[in-house]
Amino acid sequence: MKIKDKTFKILIQEKDLQEKIAIMAKTINDDYEGKAPLFIGVLNGSFMFVADMMKHITLPSKVSFIKLASYAKMESSGTVKELIGLNENIFKQDVIILEDIIDSGITMSTVMEEFKERGASSVAVATLLLKPKSLKTKVDIKYVGFEISDEFVVGYGLDYDGLGRNSGAIYQLK
Ligand code: IMP
Ligand code: MG
Numbered sequence: 612m613k614i615k616d617k618t619f620k621i622l623i624q625e626k627d628l629q630e631k632i633a634i635m636a637k638t639i640n641d642d643y644e645g646k647a648p649l650f651i652g653v654l655n656g657s658f659m660f661v662a663d664m665m666k667h668i669t670l671p672s673k674v675s676f677i678k679l680a681s682y683a684k685m686e687s688s689g690t691v692k693e694l695i696g697l698n699e700n701i702f703k704q705d706v707i708i709l710e711d712i713i714d715s716g717i718t719m720s721t722v723m724e725e726f727k728e729r730g731a732s733s734v735a736v737a738t739l740l741l742k743p744k745s746l747k748t749k750v751d752i753k754y755v756g757f758e759i760s761d762e763f764v765v766g767y768g769l770d771y772d773g774l775g776r777n778s779g780a781i782y783q784l785k
Contacts, residue, residue: 614772623757628739650672651677651709652708656769716746716747744760
């Protein structure tokens, strides 16, 4: 697959993504039995993951989204931008953050701190992808779909310069 100047090869097939997401959802259903968690997706990258995950969640649960872009083209800008769009009251809520990918982990640790400050009962993270070698900060990530190498990936919500999100599979830079 080609996007602008870059060529990508298949990394995770659509079927494998869907299977893994169903397993992650089942684990969450079991872990949160008797609770009513608030799911918060991090836009834009998580939109497909959230949609597919929520179809398997059987708990009474709310879904909302926040936004904070820290990536310009292929490099992390290094600065965490302001968290916008959080209209839900998260005081005394069991929050589960849904993220497409954790790279340096800086975005996620900032978001978790903010949620704890606002009085959430618990804050857990479920990420579809994790680049363990890229982690620059200690983040407590409870649910991980796939651990991948630190090469750049696109598809299934993830973009290269805004493109490539509209694919059911995940592709890696060749
Ligand atoms: P972090 O703060 O470095 O963990 O940045 C995480 C965010 O960067 C993710 O939510 C993605 O939006 C973006 N990102 C990180 N790695 C990739 C990648 O390989 N492809 C596309 N976006 C990525
Ligand atoms: Mg993201």
